[in-house]
Amino acid sequence: MVTPFVWMLLTSVKSLGEASQVPPVIIPPTFHWDNYAKAIVSLPFMTFYFNTSFTTLAKVVGQLLFCSMASFAFARLRFPGRDAIFMISLSVLMIPGQVYIIPQYLIMKDFHWLNTLAALIVPGLFSVFGTFLLRQFFMTIPKELEEAATLDGCSYFGIYWRIMLPLSKSGLTALAIMTILWSWNDLLWPLIVNKSLTKMTLSAGLAYLQGEHFTNYPVLMAGSILAIWPMIVMFILFQRSFIEGIALTGTKG
């Protein structure tokens, strides 16, 4: 299970010659840290970190806000067309990404958003999955709390902000974690919209690294380690929340 990771680490410090020896050199006599240097020189990893983190953060904030607002409205407010709109939104979930990715790309082109961080962020702000998940949460919050709040003169927004949100912490956390994970690792969309090195994300950058160094595995492995360690560290620190989040999506699904 863990062998690939161990092997990744070991290979990243070998020279190309050592890596391609048969039988393989398991632990090299000297550690070739210059593989990491080569990877960093080929690719602006710092920029990648920034791009990926910034866009992920923006998407998480956006989704939490937009989805929770919409979920609240769907769950608790009554207005004409509410259920129809919800059904339409739900049907989008059924549609595979390939059916909307080309026009999405063209829209980005027309907005002159190609090769900008906006292209990475904006479509990712709207998640049916997130809205659906949070709606399930909101529906489980007892109505009495709401009614008490209205008596106290609380506005709808106030109910949303002061009561629903705080009570749905686990749901919000789950959504945040899922979004972080998905956004960090996303490959297809960043590959399509951002071809400039300065606007690439980590995963697209890795794909490019493979293009530059073909099969120079020590450098490729070094690059991979550089790309994945933030998420792994994050996971180890926030294990509980990660796992709860995944479990939640399963049970509420």
Added chain:
Amino acid sequence: MESQGVVSPSPHIHATTHKRSNLARSQWLWGYLMIAPFFLGLLGFYIWPIIQTFYFSFTKWEAFNTYSWAGLDNYKRLVQDVSLLHALRNTVTYVVMFVPMSIILSIIVATLLNQKIRGLAIYRTLFFLPVVTMPAAVAMVWKWLYNGDYGLINYVLSLFAIKAQNWLTDPKWALFAIVVVAVWSSIGNNMIIFLSGLQGISSSYYEAASIDGAGPFRKFYVITLPLLTPTIFFVTVISLIGAFQVFDLIYMMIGSKSLMVENTQSVVYLFYKYAFENNDKGYASAVGIFLLVIIMLITAVQMKLQKKWVHYE
């Protein structure tokens, strides 16, 4: 939201109905306002594009993103496209190998981890690591492990006097090799879902079974599995939909010059090639619609079949 005064003397009726409709209108306003960012975004970036793709599937694209109406040409081409047929075959093979393997292994792992063993958290973490690792990196390290001449896997096999295989360049193995990587990446995710499903099974069932003298295997077959079927159903549906759209791993592990491209490219890989490498966006849109129809069919079939095997309490 009903006003508090239900029965009031007539001078107040006007006031309450006025208050009620004000309240109702206020709900409408807030309702629309709060769904606006989400739904408008959805409309603009998802729903409208979906409609556009339907339209584009009837167009022919030339250089520099100019296009013209082409009627049913793309669909005619679609049914004759050998590459697409192969891609579909590859995708189906992939799905048929991946989904059962992933689910069975995840259930087994989840069941094993559902006991109070020492270091449970560590095992959980280890199994989950692949899930948080980006597919691009996963693909690269496995490509290296699979390397025909210098890969670790062939070396280990040679220690047992098993002949080395060209995992990624031999038609016998290529797709299977990719499935293995996909399963490895997915066990952690599915295992968590199954774990929570398992924990939802009331222990009273197991106690009753123990009293009847049932052993662990029997308990598994008679209690665990049937009660787990809703979760299994959920994971199967999600996995199937995801598996049909496989792209990342194949794109990263099979280079464009590899002999194995025809043998492994999935429908989405082909779609990507047509849309963004060959600039054949009209035809690619038709392929996208094609994929949509297939996925809907499969999901519909699953929904119908669920009555036969899914056990809801």
Added chain:
Amino acid sequence: MKKMLISMLAITTVIAAAGCSSSPNETAPAQGQGNATSTETVELSFSSWGGSAYKETNDLLIQAFTAKHPNIKIKIEDTPNKQYWQKMEAAASGENLPDVFWMNGPRFASYAANGMLQPLDDLIKQDKVDLNNYPESLVKLYNYNGKQYAIPKDFDTIGVWYNKALFDAKGVPYPDGSWNWDQFVDTAKKLTDPAKGVWGVAAALDSQGGYYNTIYQSGGSVISDDKKKSGYDSPEGIAGIKFWTDLINVHKVSPTLAQMTDTEPLDMFQSGKVAMLWEGSWNATTFAKNDYLKDKVDVAPLPKNKQQSVVIHGLGYAMSAKSQHPKEAWELLKFLGSKEAMDIHAKTGVAIPAYNGTQDTWVKSFPNMKLQIFIDEVKYAKPYPVSKYTSKWSSLEPEILNKAWAGQVSAKEAAKQLAAKMNEALAAEK
């Protein structure tokens, strides 16, 4: 109410910031009118796919240019080769092309024909740019319908790079360039040592480095002069392909296609697993910087068959037809084509500059390699095969030929298949 407004504001600012901070990459800001005065700062965008090899060169070029034109700022956009054309395509259709950018032969006609490039003839005449300073074949490459659309940047030819250490180990004399195909195969046989995991040559599935050359050497050509017919199914074309498939399947002096997919030929060469590699002149810098290879590598001219031949290609600098700052863009283009810019190329050794007379500096940039052979080959060089929409058929080459490389079909079979498809694509070009 207030809280909601604040959060709405926050979100809009995030989006706006993301959108605005990455402001127009491809077009210069429209602050200038068409003819900017020399005191206003103008920003030009310049695109290349040089990668890390060109970092030093591009920096020096920009420095030299801005020294002469302090009011013009250059924004370099370097895109990986694989993605460069997708990016340009999107930019072109959005009328957003960079002001000045790298152009190559295969893509040139489609851009010129669709009005994406600025014709340069008037500017050339006006500023007395002498096109005789560049090899004629290169100038012609970037001429469409009688109009000149790009200025040559560099040229590259192909040579047989070899590993002296591996030659020494087998007691084989270094190639002097007078060899023919048979002698080449013999040399490769002597160098192949399966026990040590070393092969004589890596018969890569490579057009520019491989079969384009051997087809010319057999007396054939990949595409007819009128660009209407494929040359793959001619006897010469087949012979050119068969040279490579035989290396793998008959003479067994090369790794198999499967092995070369797992490990790229370049990496094999750079780790001492193959003794010879047919590759371009542009690898000089990379090989010179490779720790293992730098003291072992040298290069020889290609072996001949019926005749000596090599495919020559060169990049060009082109200008967007819709540039917001055509005057400044032309200044940059002019500079890039000048002797001074070419000297920088030669000194840093990244490419053989196109300007006649500057090549010597390039040759001397890595004295331990016989780089002169690349220049010498020009006298029998043939043009890189292109058509109006080259990529429509060139993308099929690896897809169809790889079966011959793998020994699943004969070279003749594959070549015929490819020719059929290529002819289809050529017929569709209007």
